[in-house]
Amino acid sequence: MTMRIKNTILLAAAILCAGVLKAQKPENILAAVGTPPNPKVQVSWNRYNDYAAITDICKKIAAAHPDLVKIESMGKSFQGKDLWVMTITDTKVGLADKKPAMYIDGNIHSNEIQGSEFALYTAWYLAEMYASGNKAIQSLLGEKTFYIAPTINPDARDNFIHAANTAHSPRTGLIPIDNDRDGSTNEDGFDDLDGDGHIVMMRRKNVNGRYKADPADPRRMIMISNEEKGEYELLGSEGIDNDGDGFVNEDGEGAYDPNRDWGWNWQPNYIQNGAYKYPFSLPENRAIVDFVMKHPNIAAAQSYHNNGGMILRGPGALEDVDTYNALDVRVYDALGKKGEEMLPGYKYLVVYKDLYSVFGGELDWFYGGRGIYTFSNELWTGYSMYNKTDGEDSQNQLYTFDKDLLMKDAFIDWHPYKHPMYGDIEIGGFKKTYTRLHPGFLLESDAHRNMAFSIYHAYNTPKLNVTEIEVKDIGGGLSQVTAIVTNDRMIPTHSSQDVKNNIETPDLISLTGGTVVAGMIVTNRDMNFTTEQKLDPARIRINNIPGNGYVTVRWLVKGGTKFTVNVSSKKGGTATKTN
């Protein structure tokens, strides 16, 4: 089995190399619209990458686009793997950390691996489209910065990929946990009984069982009706009672949930399964929180999960309903509704009421703790199989889709096995790469759509402009200088969660030229309503510049005729104008 994996990797590496070496000549190619025609880094977007492959792709992108992409490690995973993050911006136009930024990560749940490919695709697309001369992306990377972390759970990602697993295992990281509380950790996980590299289902012939083979597709087990006699009983996922305690597979890898570990309304594992010791007690999440705290320019965030086709916003918990106030919800709604248009089959939903009510999730900390507008997308939806909403029998659809479009590649056929405890059984079922993960041919397409949604989100982070400087002589040697600062995008410089809790420092609008003797915020220019700022009047502090809105400030100045207004905002970037 090891041999097989090795060969697969070698083969994959060979294909990758071949791709790089034999880069298509531009003259042989007609560019398909919206896709980089002749990328410097060739990547196949119809398969999944382990940590080594991800590292390699990140480094190649950074090496090929030195003015656009920088790679660094946010910290180490439990097993000591670097948590890569790519900083992507046009470094010839301003510093990365002075521009409004979008943070994107994937794979917090280790079995939900395609988030990494989606994040990688985004990084690759931005760099390659910029390089191919696309004006929209060039302008975007002039104004914005992207921080992209393809996998934030690399240990367990590799476990998912290289060890025998189901589509659902592991969801966790790899710190050992004593799930059954008997004093031993990870002592009874799955067992790949037949050594084929897959953990699938066990069934046993039993006339008293409640299942039979589906006449339409005998691979499928269906429940019998009340009048019928059964054929089979189902015995769960492949495994044995390794520790002899009468339970099968009850204490496998890890089993905490990295998405219950975030420092917003965190609750312990007895209140909800999955929490570890305390907020950010997992090294991977701690590295991210440290990174985010060091990058106050992050104004938008996206995390990738699977599955079900959802664009999720918080609150995660019913108890947090009041945290999300109307002003911010308006921004979320505008972004989310647009997402529904861009991602067919995806629904814009709220975690606590449409999914489940949970504490300590990543999107809640980003928004609650830092005031950052954040979505979690549940990638892959059954809608994509036949481009229609799941029918009555979505289970059946999994079998027909596999048969008709995947050439039965997703299923391990039932085959006999002699189990030490259950006796004569059969083993079979869907591979881990099916039901939650995209089939190869749909991977790039959905990655592209989700990337486009993130670009829309990032585009709508604040863009500040000084649009007017009016100078009026008011006598006594004093000039009255009035300036208007606009925010031309949907997202405010401070979400109302941020304003309410003074999370980020105010925006500063400062005046140079002349001696400022008084400074004020103009609340109504026509009525001349103002609020004076007594302390440090040359630098007016503004709590927020609203999305698609503006603020007016005014100074009384002695001397000078040439004035420069500078705006500096942590999440909104900078702007300047001279009269």
Add this chain to the structure above:
Amino acid sequence: MKKFYFFNLFFLLFVCRSFAQGQQDYSTNAILAQRVKALSEKYPQWVKSKSLTQTAGGKEIWMLTIGSGKTETKPAIAVVGGVEGKHLLGVEMAIGFAEKLMSGIATDSIKTLLTQQTYYVFPNMSPDATEQYFAKVKNERSGNAIKTDDDRDGSLDEDDADDLDGNGKITWMRILDPTGKYKLNPDDPRSLLTADAAKAESGTYRLLPEGIDNDKDGTFNEDGAGGVHFNKNSSYNFKAFIPGAGEYAVSEKENRALFDFLFDAFNVYAVVTFGPVNNLSAPVQFNPSGIAKRIITSWYDADAKTNALVSERYNKITKTKDAPKTQAENGDFSQWAYFHYGRLSFSTPGWWVPKTMPDSARKQKKFTNEDPIPNYLRWAEGQGITNTFTPWKAVAHPDFPGQTVEVGGIDPFVLINPPYKMVDAIVAKHTDFLVALADMAPKLDFINLQTEKVSDGLTRVTVKILNGGDLSTYTNVGDRSYFLKKITLKVNTNASQTVVSGRKTQTIESIQGKDFKEFTWLIKGSGKVTLEAGSPTTGSKSISVTL
């Protein structure tokens, strides 16, 4: 050569030790380090010490493990001091407990206790803050040395208190001002009370901590030195965005280091905190509505009953009385120890200003207002304690030109830290309590073993597992937490013996104090089998059964 070395070491120890015993005041971190070291060097077979981490201020977080052999396998009590940085007494009680306990090591009872159980002692969780007691200018502080933006204005630590009268203490300042909300307390005009407008009372003073408005933002001393409070940074009932809380729960190195240790210490069955909360003088009350929601706010009934039992023992041993009611603040450690750590959590400040009675000989009257300061001053006077109140004295204040500003008031630290000479007796009583608490620990025993011959070669074995201790094997709150282990019960058989009915290996849920659970098996074969039961909070027991 070697001999000399040991001799010198011994001599040094002796010096340190006698220094600690002759101590006249609370412990600086340097002295605490000496006391910790002296203990582990004098009793190497019983006491191990280590530093868990260093704070932002470069101070060690000490930990003592007191016990013998494989201490991690024996039921344990964690003793935590210095959770509140203003509370020097808590530090003294924790380290003092370790010293008092060890001074009794020659007695059989202590020796037996330390063979069977373990104490983990964390004398000071707020060393950056407690050090302020010894500073040139004494200023009560709870935060560590992390620089924070308490007023969230973008500047760090830019408006600290200032010693305006130059007496080396940060006290208070009162400003004569008809917009002020304070008036003089008629019981004792040295103290001020809030004026109640609803009773047509006029305020005459503003009352602020001593200092100037360094950053000229209109508020005084709102962002001084001192960052995150250990006792505001725990995950239970954590409140973000308030000064001292930290950006998120358990953000600080010392909090993380302690929690990391404790979560891996599955043998801890109780945590005793010497800090602001008091559930030992009066136990918590069970409140059914507090456990009806997902996020619980009440102790479970069974655990509250245990608290009552322990509280009774505490009052009997320490003979303390009239304890003021306490209210846990957001992020409190002792609350965390119950609600998030899932262990029995007991906490006491150890000392409070006794209730005074008017002394008619001195023509004292009964107080008419709730105000701790007059009570303190009256008590201090009776004790002959001086120099803990700074008489109000006018100063020229740059922020209040032309106004009468006086600096004075109650000195820092004195309301919660008794004169040092009283500490030894407090430590002694609380040492007795901690020893008595260990005596209440869960204890497993196999009782009423019965074997019945069902048929040739088939035996029915029945036995009760009794928890002979007063405390449960684990708490009700910890019932669903994977950080508390269940009791594992095993039937150890040889190759020719089989368990026909009953589980060969099983885990058992919590057993309350003095309660039991019964188990039965059918075992095929002959000879002897052993039954073995154990968990980290109970230790292990086994019994041999002849089939």
